[in-house]
Amino acid sequence: MSPPTAKDPWETLRTLPMGQRVKLHDPAGADWTGTIVPSHELSGDRILQLKLESGYNVGIRIGTDFTFRISSASPPSVPADERAAAGSNSVAHPEDHIALLTTGGTIASRIDYETGGVRPVRGESEILDFYPDLLSEGAVRVIPVFDRLSENIAPHDWSILAERVALTFREGARGIVIAHGTDTLGFTSAALSFLLPELPGPVVVVGAQRSPDRPSSDGTSNLQAAARVARDHRIGEVVVVMHAGLSDTRFAIHRGTHVRKMHSSRRDAFQSRNAPPLGVVEGAEIRLDARVRPPSPRGARFDGPLDLSGRLLWYYPGLTPELAEAFVRGARGIVLAGTGLGHVASVHVDWIRRAIEAGSSSR
Template structure:
């Protein structure tokens, strides 16, 4: 091997391909031997990351005068490789797994230090080799994006994949999705999909599948079980019901919200308990769910994404809010308390409504109704033309607004659709937690 020796080895080292073995001496008696690995994006200047033979990574500050020797590569142990898919039991109709990326289908990215979505069926099977053990599962990669990068235009595409899956004989459909915006996508599918002959189950993971403790595997397992059970025909979200790996909650798509940034049981049904649960491989439905339709399923599009979601807070400048709404056909306000804004906002709201913008109100409390009749502020907002959406979550209301805008050309039609129950999204009764 060549032993280039320069006064400053940094440029040479920086240009080395990943995986090259080197020996570095600092001239003061210290020597490091290891494999060059990609720099972390937050690594310091002139830091060379090395993977030592004991498996540890370290960073060495390369100074002029350090000596570098390239070494022959270490013999690499055989790769286990990606296991081939287990032969799927035939004779029963399959569950289709649509993957969109997200933590549940991501792996560690050595370069950025973060996680990146996988895009191929074989990579998914490498993570979840036991996926098809209990019955046939067909994997269809749709997107390979973290869910913060999912946009409304993706929702009808996903909905079409669901319809095609059922058309091709699927018993149920599972959608693996990043958790950040999983609630939005779930609500969108709930409004977009009609006459579902079986369950559409959205599932995610709060821990990436390269970790032995990932919740992805048990969530996916339970989601496939639920999709195969086929007792209902609506869109639901399935995630951990608590911190244990043996109980999973079934949430109605329009009621669910991510309420924690990291816990496995981050998803909660608001205003009502979950529809049911999966425990020890069995599905329990605790509340009535939409029965399977005789079909055929269809996509009830389109969406019109000319709408915004605006969180009201003390100090929000009415002129800023007004500008934010420019060019939109609809705006959903997440109001304070029972659905309020500061009186200073009444003016622009009144003006925008008069000009044909649909302004809808929800509560940022994320529980209970928005109600215009209790305080004068609410009555004034109502009088200004704001449409109150009761107990809809702000996110669900936003998604519903896009759907309604896509289905009605006039503001009045939009307002009528907004107030209509389309996917079981409104709750007539709010019962205290734990009530029988």
Template sequence: MSPPTAKDPWETLRTLPMGQRIELHDPAGADWTGTIVPSHDLSGDRILQLKLESGYNVGIRVGTDFSFRAAPASPPSAASEERARAGPSSTVHPGEPIALLTTGGTIASRIDYETGGVRPVRGEREILDFYPDLLSEGPVRVVPVFDRLSENIAPNDWSILAERVALTFREGARGIVIAHGTDTLGFTSAALSFLLPELPGPVVLVGAQRSPDRPSSDGTSNLQAAARVARDRRIGEVVVVMHAGLSDTRFAIHRGTQVRKMHSSRRDAFRSRNGPPLGVVEGAEIRLESRVRPPSPRGARFDGPLDLSGRLLWYYPGLTPELAEGFVQGARGIVLAGTGLGHFASVHVDWIRRAVEAGVVVAMTTQCLEGLADPFVYATGRELHRAGVLFLDDLLPETAYVKLLWALGHATSPDEVRALLRLDRAGEFVARHPARGEE
């Protein structure tokens, strides 16, 4: 450990790199041990910001009589120790270049001390300052794409992001991590799954439930797990990597078309629909437990466009036919999120029949978190089926909506759109059979 400083410590402290761990002493009796993190816009003169051992950030006004020592690095995490014990993996290749595409969201945000909320982190340097361990297993190229919270990401942005993914692979990336806000991450992962049918490596969407300057932040561990998956040579599809439990050593790998955010704030908020995830990252090991799409030898292929004349309508008690019919005016297709096995009140059947006769594709999903939509159990389902509604088995409503936009962009006639909706394009159907009555 270096001796305490004798001159004005601020002259040295202000030049230390982000991530440097120090012990700071105030002669008045206070001591702090922590890691230097970037200061914020409202920091005053001589303010040093540290991430303490507790995980909290603190701003300290450094006096001329303060002293500090360089502190030893923090003990390695359990996950780091497991990776060190395991040695190199046959499927994960440290050193191969990957790219981190940033879109905003909590994983790329920090506390805004003016508002008390969080704001996006901007620029490559600021991101790597917050996540210095990201480079520990190989080169990472940071590519800013958007600077938005996920609720502000729109369907046109999905196409922009997919084209950027294809370009980044052509520029030499082995795999790609996309940092994204969690609220609409499932929509984006589904959209990329349909827009990128062939990939030479993994596309891994990852988010965080807690911002990086909060003590329970999951951003660092999520990003490290995602980066490991992005270097896995067995995977050639879009996946989502997030906490699989409350520990920082186990992460789930979800298929991009079968995942939903199930909790507003827990770190293990994401679940795969109607089954287990594709696999897990546990310490040094990536364990695939379901079949994954292998990398394509032909490289990345963008398959747009999306046609934005699709709609998604959730049924609720009190929804009138007039409101519903008005909502779908001008649409070429609509996904209904029905109750139970895929039900709407019978008063809606007439306008649905008129829409189908006018050439609108009407598809049904279920609002339930498990199970599927089936028209042949109750009379309401049979009525809807006779009116021309296409039941989409176990597709999540959001996945069905995104797939509808893709299908509308690739077909002109309603029959062609319906055929594309029935096609299992990106592993979106868990049940490997056509809906009854649609063979």
């Protein structure tokens, strides 16, 4: 490494290229060694972002009394075509590109060094800064749709997203990846499956269980696997691609109407329910183990909007008829989730009968 410098260190550090390895020393007693990674719109003044040897990203406010050493090794180079794609998010080959629709969530979040938490990425170029390897799968067009955590996505947003999917296919996308928060990802994938009964290519919903600042982050590997599936010409339906195990080697392909999040933080939290996964992604290979809906030659068809006057009522011991009837009043349809084979306490029979006679269908 080169010897430390005497002038204001920020004047030099702020000009170093991405990927440059440096060692920082704070006279207060702290030392950091890592590689420079892109800053973002939320960074404060004189903040240098480093990826440490542990794999974590950290933002360091550079004091005027800091010293540093620069590694003599050259930073990794980025091919010119990838630099151009990352800088403009343009489509290099319109006939063969996929689209990445972003909605927010952990997969599109980064660390907030003031609070210690994460917040949504703002600015579409940051996605490719976070996930530059995504470009290795081919041309990618990034389209921000929402900027919110998945718990804030409501049913009317599903129609907006579905219409955006249909439009994006008409604009020439070969396949579509939707980056989504994991908490309600299964709801969105199911809703899109019904709103888009015909598709000319894959719609792959993907998320991340671990934020990008963590060494165990699964966002990059999930996105790469999703991008591979989005280019598969055999698929014409909504699927979810997430880790099939704890390692980064296998990714399950779930049908959008059968997938459910079964753990709050495990990387393999998503599982197919009442049906096996459609297939797996292992490296560059995509293996389909079940019959998938083929692409529609008629293009994307949007079948919406959704009727939001339905109710989903879960029965539990102690649920009173008065509370249940008040909840479903005015509904056009009721899904009553009972115990076992669909059982509810006999005290609920009367209100169920009244709901049917009033015009609601219950099943």
